[in-house]
Amino acid sequence: MLSPFHPLQLALGLVVWFTWFALMYGALATACAVAPPSADQGTLTWINVALLINTIVITGLLLYWASICWRAARAGNKRENTSYLFIAKLGASINLVGAVATFSLGGVVLLLPPCL
Amino acid sequence: MNEKTQKLPARLHNDFMKVWGNPQGWRALTIVNHTTIGIRFMVTGGVFFLIGGLLAMLMRTQLALPEQEIIGPELYNQLFTMHGTIMMFLFAVPMVEGLALYLIPKMIGARDLLFPRLSAFGYWCYLFGSIILLSSLVLGIAPSAGWFVYTPLSNEVYSPGPNIDFWLLGITFVEISAVSAGVELVVSILRSRTSGMALLHMPLFCWYILVMAFMIVFGFPPLILGSILLELERAVGMPFFDIARGGDPILWQHLFWLFGHPEVYIIFLPAAGIVSTLIPVFARRPIVGYRWVVLAAISTGFISFGLWVHHMFTIGIPQLAQAFFSVASMLIAIPTGIQFFAWIATLWTGRPVYHIPMLWLLGFLVIFLAGGLTGVMLALVPFNWQVHDTHFVVAHLHYVIIGGMLFPLIAGLYYWLPHFSGRMPSDKLARWGFWLTFIGFNMTFLIMHLTGLLGMPRRIYTYEAGLGWDLPNAVSSVGGFILAMGIAMILFDIILHFRIGRPAGVNPWHADTLEWATSTPPQPYNFISLPADPTRHPMWTETSLQATIAEGRHTLSEIDHGRRETWGSDPVTGKIRDIIHLPGNSWLPFYAALVLSVLCISLLIRTYEIALIALLISLLLLLRWSWINGAHPGAAPDARVKPGYPPLHSRTFDSPGLWGMVVTLFSDGALFLSLLFGWLYLWVIGPNWQVPDAAPLAWTTLVIAGVLLSGAAYWYRRVLQRLKAGDDHYLQYQLWGITTLGLAHCCMLLWIWTTAPLMVTHTAHDAVIAVFLAYLLFHGGLAVIVTGLQAKRVAYGYVGKSVPYEVAVLEPWWLYTVGVFWISLLVILLLPSAWGGM
Amino acid sequence: MEPEAIWKTVIRSLAPLGLINIFFFLGGCAGPQSALDPSGPSALAIADLWWWMFGFSAAILCIIVMLWLYAMWRKPPSMTETEAYQIGNRWIIGGGLVLPIVSLTLLLSFGIPIGYRLLPLPLEDQNPLHIEVIGQQWWWEIRYVDAGIVTKNQLHLPVGRPVDIHVSSIDVIHSFWVPKLGGKIDAIPGRTNVLRLEADTVGHFRGQCAEFCGKGHAEMILFIEAHTPESFVAWMEGYKHE
Numbered sequence A: 001m002l003s004p005f006h007p008l009q010l011a012l013g014l015v016v017w018f019t020w021f022a023l024m025y026g027a028l029a030t031a032c033a034v035a036p037p038s039a040d041q042g043t044l045t046w047i048n049v050a051l052l053i054n055t056i057v058i059t060g061l062l063l064y065w066a067s068i069c070w071r072a073a074r075a076g077n078k079r080e081n082t083s084y085l086f087i088a089k090l091g092a093s094i095n096l097v098g099a100v101a102t103f104s105l106g107g108v109v110l111l112l113p114p115c116l
Numbered sequence B: 001m002n003e004k005t006q007k008l009p010a011r012l013h014n015d016f017m018k019v020w021g022n023p024q025g026w027r028a029l030t031i032v033n034h035t036t037i038g039i040r041f042m043v044t045g046g047v048f049f050l051i052g053g054l055l056a057m058l059m060r061t062q063l064a065l066p067e068q069e070i071i072g073p074e075l076y077n078q079l080f081t082m083h084g085t086i087m088m089f090l091f092a093v094p095m096v097e098g099l100a101l102y103l104i105p106k107m108i109g110a111r112d113l114l115f116p117r118l119s120a121f122g123y124w125c126y127l128f129g130s131i132i133l134l135s136s137l138v139l140g141i142a143p144s145a146g147w148f149v150y151t152p153l154s155n156e157v158y159s160p161g162p163n164i165d166f167w168l169l170g171i172t173f174v175e176i177s178a179v180s181a182g183v184e185l186v187v188s189i190l191r192s193r194t195s196g197m198a199l200l201h202m203p204l205f206c207w208y209i210l211v212m213a214f215m216i217v218f219g220f221p222p223l224i225l226g227s228i229l230l231e232l233e234r235a236v237g238m239p240f241f242d243i244a245r246g247g248d249p250i251l252w253q254h255l256f257w258l259f260g261h262p263e264v265y266i267i268f269l270p271a272a273g274i275v276s277t278l279i280p281v282f283a284r285r286p287i288v289g290y291r292w293v294v295l296a297a298i299s300t301g302f303i304s305f306g307l308w309v310h311h312m313f314t315i316g317i318p319q320l321a322q323a324f325f326s327v328a329s330m331l332i333a334i335p336t337g338i339q340f341f342a343w344i345a346t347l348w349t350g351r352p353v354y355h356i357p358m359l360w361l362l363g364f365l366v367i368f369l370a371g372g373l374t375g376v377m378l379a380l381v382p383f384n385w386q387v388h389d390t391h392f393v394v395a396h397l398h399y400v401i402i403g404g405m406l407f408p409l410i411a412g413l414y415y416w417l418p419h420f421s422g423r424m425p426s427d428k429l430a431r432w433g434f435w436l437t438f439i440g441f442n443m444t445f446l447i448m449h450l451t452g453l454l455g456m457p458r459r460i461y462t463y464e465a466g467l468g469w470d471l472p473n474a475v476s477s478v479g480g481f482i483l484a485m486g487i488a489m490i491l492f493d494i495i496l497h498f499r500i501g502r503p504a505g506v507n508p509w510h511a512d513t514l515e516w517a518t519s520t521p522p523q524p525y526n527f528i529s530l531p532a533d534p535t536r537h538p539m540w541t542e543t544s545l546q547a548t549i550a551e552g553r554h555t556l557s558e559i560d561h562g563r564r565e566t567w568g569s570d571p572v573t574g575k576i577r578d579i580i581h582l583p584g585n586s587w588l589p590f591y592a593a594l595v596l597s598v599l600c601i602s603l604l605i606r607t608y609e610i611a612l613i614a615l616l617i618s619l620l621l622l623l624r625w626s627w628i629n630g631a632h633p634g635a636a637p638d639a640r641v642k643p644g645y646p647p648l649h650s651r652t653f654d655s656p657g658l659w660g661m662v663v664t665l666f667s668d669g670a671l672f673l674s675l676l677f678g679w680l681y682l683w684v685i686g687p688n689w690q691v692p693d694a695a696p697l698a699w700t701t702l703v704i705a706g707v708l709l710s711g712a713a714y715w716y717r718r719v720l721q722r723l724k725a726g727d728d729h730y731l732q733y734q735l736w737g738i739t740t741l742g743l744a745h746c747c748m749l750l751w752i753w754t755t756a757p758l759m760v761t762h763t764a765h766d767a768v769i770a771v772f773l774a775y776l777l778f779h780g781g782l783a784v785i786v787t788g789l790q791a792k793r794v795a796y797g798y799v800g801k802s803v804p805y806e807v808a809v810l811e812p813w814w815l816y817t818v819g820v821f822w823i824s825l826l827v828i829l830l831l832p833s834a835w836g837g838m
Numbered sequence C: 001m002e003p004e005a006i007w008k009t010v011i012r013s014l015a016p017l018g019l020i021n022i023f024f025f026l027g028g029c030a031g032p033q034s035a036l037d038p039s040g041p042s043a044l045a046i047a048d049l050w051w052w053m054f055g056f057s058a059a060i061l062c063i064i065v066m067l068w069l070y071a072m073w074r075k076p077p078s079m080t081e082t083e084a085y086q087i088g089n090r091w092i093i094g095g096g097l098v099l100p101i102v103s104l105t106l107l108l109s110f111g112i113p114i115g116y117r118l119l120p121l122p123l124e125d126q127n128p129l130h131i132e133v134i135g136q137q138w139w140w141e142i143r144y145v146d147a148g149i150v151t152k153n154q155l156h157l158p159v160g161r162p163v164d165i166h167v168s169s170i171d172v173i174h175s176f177w178v179p180k181l182g183g184k185i186d187a188i189p190g191r192t193n194v195l196r197l198e199a200d201t202v203g204h205f206r207g208q209c210a211e212f213c214g215k216g217h218a219e220m221i222l223f224i225e226a227h228t229p230e231s232f233v234a235w236m237e238g239y240k241h242e
């Protein structure tokens, strides 16, 4: 994976979030166009389950990245140039924001039926 | 200090002015300097604000009482459309861009932006595009479908006549300017900070502008694509948005709001940047939570791309999808909250002093916060269903835009006024101006929330008496006029201060950032010498900075070579990598924009022969523009630098030009993704999507064309690699060879296109394929032309082993062209078979 | 900043708030097209939601503005940079993270269930009345499909029975909206959207096109009459005889 000191860390977590979000929205629309579950099935449909799993995986990934950045920032305190420490710390929080955003959006699939 | 250095400042100034000075009279049209361009942007934007405000006053007059007949529906519809359009496209975005163009180089210790001719070009595009758009208002044929021009209302059937064409063409023209400024700002912030200014030393304003510039780069292309498609539908009859022929009007809404929502934050972020700049200065301490604020700015930038559907909650998409966007919209409240509390904490721990800009920031706080709170309400789907498209939304959007952009902007205006003019504004008039504006604003728009809740839709030119809307509307109209008086007062104050304001002296607010180390008003070169290793608050750590800079005691103060130079530095650490030499004044940007506006007008009146001629001429001008670079006598024929200095950028492979190319390709890629989105969207969602029985394109010929293209690109890569290894044997012939190969590709593509049985006016399916082909042809064609140009420059000795940078600049373009070719092929050819001819 | 100036500022900035309150309490919310004067369960749920949100937001607005003013006015004790850093962090985490997250969770936990209940879900005990509404420049065509009745700009409903309005358009986009009954839904060519409404009081209401649709947009008005079930049947019978 990308080095925790790479400047792209300032965007990566949220790029992943956005991509995930766009795909999730697209997948939902496609699923509802192709195989809509019946209305009285409520929120327990294959679509909701698939989206939920997807959410959990991506949230986990982003949290993992956040922890890598964070630990690198901690460990690098002495060795690294402050510019790169700054990036690792900021990168950790960007990845964390991505994880929070992913989880809070994806959590909604627990509450609503998919295609109504 | 010896005698020689003591005489220096005046002499240095004269020497610098010989290189950097701005011409007078007609030749002022050739100026490319960022200070001048920034001011031009802001003044022009200010004029459009007044025009837009005038239209608003007309609307408020008509709505003041029920059942009035002062303004009829046709005119009213033009008024609100033009008011919204002017305010968003011709005032808000250019204004914040102008401020950024003016300030950024000064804040990062550079002498100019990195693509000065592009700044000038952007300004002229903006000016000419706006004039074209406004002329429609004068002619009485202004666009009248609202500022988001929803189809089908805006198509040829329901809006015959040129009204909508003015919008589509004029705005696209203005957007060219926005995107070019976006690219330029990104690259300048990343690559031209003064020696040793690491990312973490950058003033917060620069962070905000960096995020804004990236947002422009990614946010505008969806609308540019949408406008092109809609104009094609109107002019040629290609049915992208027509239900009957397989298109979908909702696609337009997606494309528009994919742009439209980020747009709001494109306007807000620079304003928040102003707030984050001013608060520490007046709180007399560094900002609390620098990293928090940077995090908030970046998060806001990203999250705002995931909210667009909240403008479409009533079109009937599934509630679950709506809930995604509802939650995403609320998430944005968190970074906003972080910024608010960082500001409060800064005031809390500082020793605030109280000046006029702080008053405007207080106004910002109250109004923007209220607007943000109603925004959270609107993000809640059930509530949105009631108040969407009512005056509640009109109130909300003015609270966020005026509170979130205009108030900080005026705060900034007062703050930087001494910088623009060297004089201080008057306290008394400024107070009157503030209170009139603040009270007038709240009177107009606070009550308007109620008007909306009482059921008044937006965009209606009149209403019946007795619905409970009479009193609130009357109050709003009176408030509107008070607001107008406030604005007039501010204008008066500003004009007056140029004559009677007392001289500001050095750094009148005791600010911390580098722009106050220039003279006030600033000289075109900004700094005689560029300070090295600045802290986050250079003016606080080194109070005599202004003097020592003017005395030439810092870096890069030689000028006898006659080049305009600034540092090129590492994007992260700010360590110096190269010296960037900048082009001087030029007529080319002006002429190119002029010819493009001829193109725009001829498309408007649908005389396509003239359009074609204008297109060719503008291409020639742009080619001439890229000719004068590198070792050309008009640029930097002599590459000698002081011993110990890094090389000139045109003598390296990793130049700002390369960065500019990559950022441009980001924007281009966003356009391509939007097109891809449109294609997939129509496949999946389009209610009447029709696929022809036989695939319209033969895959064999397409694959051959693709192989030719890939071969050319591969060859190009090899050439570049060898050049990097210092080998430029047969460079010219190889480039010609690549050109020929690319040309063969283009011819083949053209042949495929012209012989394919595409019925572009019958089905959206074929129409989208045609757009894909045109897109590919454009990229292939341009690759060929510019590579040929470089081959020619090799012959002239402008490109070669020692001046390699343009060869490096073009490489990403080739790779991108190959990439989009194969992706397009994949989705055009594979999707139908994967879908099983559904 | 002087304390006196602070008070002036506070009063001046809150004056407009006072104004809006006066309107509300003068009963300014009534009206034939007012979303704050509900005549059906959907509109009522949304109106209640609004009043809660309004109160909560007004409180937040006041608190933050006061805080800002106080921060400007107070003379801070001298502190080291570390202390300032800690205080700052506390403000940012408390106000910038905890406050919005708690508020938004609260809001969503009310809002999403309300939204769910507005959906045209299958009913257990009865069938909703099926009405088709076709928007066109610039009037509404109302079709009672089962009864074979077609009217122009007149929508008649029985009280107490859910109604499913199937909304579409034959030209440009319009939006069907009867504020006293509930939210709006767009009428889009090529699509049919369903809006579940129910009236719970007899009377005349007004609806209006809410999506800009051209020159006649302001005149695209819909008149609604909610009948008792008996008089609704009578209206249908009478209509058929004409």
Ligand code: HEM
Pocket: B053, B056, B057, B059, B060, B080, B081, B083, B084, B085, B087, B088, B091, B092, B146, B147, B148, B394, B397, B398, B401, B402, B406, B444, B457, B458, B459, B460, B480, B483
């Ligand atoms: C100077 C005071 C202003 C007044 C009195 C005012 C008034 C109005 C009015 C009456 C409308 C039309 C409402 C309707 O019929 O739907 C409107 C719409 C709008 N205004 Fe303003 N406005 C002002 C400033 C601004 C500013 C500064 C901006 C943005 C920078 C702005 C952006 C808009 C937009 C985007 C619309 C929507 C246009 C549309 O519906 O297509 N306004 N304004």
Ligand SMILES: [Cu+2]
Pocket: B260, B261, B264, B307, B308, B310, B311
């Ligand atoms: Cu939005």
Ligand SMILES: [Cu+2]
Pocket: C173, C174, C175, C209, C210, C211, C212, C213, C214, C216, C217, C218, C220
């Ligand atoms: Cu309408």
